[in-house]
Amino acid sequence: MSSDFNSVKEICGAIHLHTTYSDGGVGYQELIEAASSVNLDFVAVTDHMSLGGKENGFEGFAKDLCVIVGYEHQDSINHNHYLVFGVQKVFCGIDKPREYVKAVRDAGGIGFLAHPAEKRHYFGNLPPYPWTEWKIRGFDGIEIWNQMSDWMEKLRSPLSAIRLFYPRRFLASPPSELLKKWDLLNRECFISGIGGVDAHTRRIGKGLFSFLIFPIKVELKGIRTHLYIKNGLSKSDYDTSRESILGALRDGTGFFSNYRRGDARGARFYLRNNEGQMILPGKAASFSLPSMLFVEIPQRGSIHLIADGKRVKTVHGSKAEFQISKQGIYRIEVYRKTKAWIYSNPFPVGSYPFQTV
Ligand SMILES: [Zn+2]
Numbered sequence: 282m283s284s285d286f287n288s289v290k291e292i293c294g295a296i297h298l299h300t301t302y303s304d305g306g307v308g309y310q311e312l313i314e315a316a317s318s319v320n321l322d323f324v325a326v327t328d329h330m331s332l333g334g335k336e337n338g339f340e341g342f343a344k345d346l347c348v349i350v351g352y353e354h355q356d357s358i359n360h361n362h363y364l365v366f367g368v369q370k371v372f373c374g375i376d377k378p379r380e381y382v383k384a385v386r387d388a389g390g391i392g393f394l395a396h397p398a399e400k401r402h403y404f405g406n407l408p409p410y411p412w413t414e415w416k417i418r419g420f421d422g423i424e425i426w427n428q429m430s431d432w433m434e435k436l437r438s439p440l441s442a443i444r445l446f447y448p449r450r451f452l453a454s455p456p457s458e459l460l461k462k463w464d465l466l467n468r469e470c471f472i473s474g475i476g477g478v479d480a481h482t483r484r485i486g487k488g489l490f491s492f493l494i495f496p497i498k499v500e501l502k503g504i505r506t507h508l509y510i511k512n513g514l515s516k517s518d519y520d521t522s523r524e525s526i527l528g529a530l531r532d533g534t535g536f537f538s539n540y541r542r543g544d545a546r547g548a549r550f551y552l553r554n555n556e557g558q559m560i561l562p563g564k565a566a567s568f569s570l571p572s573m574l575f576v577e578i579p580q581r582g583s584i585h586l587i588a589d590g591k592r593v594k595t596v597h598g599s600k601a602e603f604q605i606s607k608q609g610i611y612r613i614e615v616y617r618k619t620k621a622w623i624y625s626n627p628f629p630v631g632s633y634p635f636q637t638v
């Protein structure tokens with residue numbers, strides 16, 4: 282049934298990583314070693330207002346790992362963080378979100394709203410950095426699941442600081458209000474979803490009493506983004522490989538997962554329209570109805586079909602088939618027990634703009 286998938290290669294990577302070029306605790310060598318040791322196919326580094334990794338030659342393949350360098354733009358009050366890829370320079374001095382979103386698009390780059398729904402309850406000296414400019418359009422996607430924000434939001438008391446030692450254990454799910462926004466926006470135009478790590482690998486305390494929170498190797502075993510790339514990456518052609526990755530990120534051709542709940546590699550989400558064509562999640566809309574949406578996951582889970590923001594069907598197991606008989610925005614969420622595991626990008630079925638529901 283899924284034989285068309287033979288030409289599609291899934292790659293798995295970590296997005297939104299900080300290094301010593303901004304406030305991260307690791308340099309490129311350490312990051313590359315850690316990412317290779319956990320078998321990632323790509324990393325996308327985003328230091329604050331710095332393309333230092335690109336300027337110093339770290340873009341390229343490090344053995345099997347494709348290293349992409351973008352950056353994280355923010356405004357002068359440290360809100361509206363924006364993950365930027367595929368640009369040649371940092372847009373220093375552009376302070377208004379509307380203007381930096383536009384500058385990135387005009388330069389042929391792509392951009393994602395970073396941790397847009399961030400809330401923090403406990404660390405008064407580490408305020409949240411939400412996205413506030415929701416009227417702006419022209420961004421390509423949203424970081425729907427941010428490992429760091431998810432963790433910080435649950436830090437409500439000094440006792441809960443035990444989470445410092447087990448950063449991945451407490452990852453729950455993306456914020457529900459953000460999922461709602463994503464579903465609504467997708468009725469206007471396609472908006473890709475990614476999962477980000479926001480890895481900083483910080484040392485806290487002093488001397489004998491200091492310890493490393495969020496060791497990089499642990500961080501890389503959390504939120505991951507998986508992409509479907511036709512014919513896979515070519516190690517001998519970095520530029521084409523990077524373009525394939527950025528194209529798949531922009532077009533939402535894939536899904537994101539929490540590795541802590543299980544290795545999601547091998548998960549397949551696709552639609553087959555009534556002409557028999559296979560359609561991957563993402564920007565390429567299907568126009569023919571009825572269609573079938575197929576799901577195959579590497580371990581059993583609760584597979585939920587989300588239609589226009591509402592959970593409409595659930596199948597327990599490692600496979601599901603859903604008949605799609607009316608226009609709308611469809612996506613899949615998979616839970617294991619009560620914990621969120623995998624989020625597919627949406628399948629738009631019909632034509633834009635969709636009517637409001
Ligand atoms: Zn940020």
Ligand SMILES: [Zn+2]
Pocket residue numbers: 297299353395479
């Ligand atoms: Zn960040």
